[in-house]
């Protein structure tokens with residue numbers, strides 16, 4: 115099977131500091147990959163290279179056979195908006211918008227009308243147990259509720275890949291487990307691949323494949339054999 119997303123010899127420098135060093139990585143459609151490593155090992159930097167947010171200083175990132183370096187700014191932002199989803203540690207929701215409006219955002223940005231966009235958002239939010247909170251402003255949510263909205267927003271447009279940077283890192287362990295399980299169940303149901311950066315072994319244990327990053331170098335750890 116051809117890879118959905120591939121990194122070949124990716125380097126990333128901040129000035130003289132090499133944060134990502136010669137990384138090779140491959141992700142298949144629907145696969146869940148976890149990248150573990152200590153603070154400062156380069157996990158987030160690699161994630162942003164894979165997601166076309168940061169341009170590598172060396173090597174290349176290829177998505178569906180296309181080298182991201184060959185895309186113009188507009189093509190790259192359209193790719194990120196339409197084919198990728200993102201979940202960050204603190205949700206990064208828009209506080210002035212409701213739960214439903216936040217989750218519908220990728221569809222609205224893609225030009226979909228309000229009614230179908232909100233219907234799709236409502237359905238994903240419902241699967242995350244958020245049905246009673248659709249009209250609430252996201253500034254009035256708990257941490258676990260905020261992350262569920264972030265997960266809904268990342269998945270609502272059925273992207274090919276969701277990039278998740280410590281998606282449950284700010285939650286207590288019961289909430290972290292629940293949100294992660296719901297997130298991965300929905301992603302697997304719609305065949306969305308996921309790359310999760312995490313410190314947490316319990317998070318990594320739910321992935322199909324785990325990598326460890328040390329000083330910018332990525333090593334494969336285990337295949338869970340799903």
Ligand SMILES: Nc1ncnc2c1ncn2[C@@H]1O[C@H](COP(=O)(O)OP(=O)(O)OP(=O)(O)O)[C@@H](O)[C@H]1O
Pocket residue numbers: 128131133151152153154155156157158159160
């Ligand atoms: N914008 C930047 N400018 C300069 N150096 C940076 C920048 N971002 C990250 N770094 C450095 O690059 C290295 C890798 O950082 P990165 O954030 O990728 O690590 P990480 O493994 O994700 O860490 P954490 O788990 O703490 O988030 C660190 O030494 C960090 O200080």
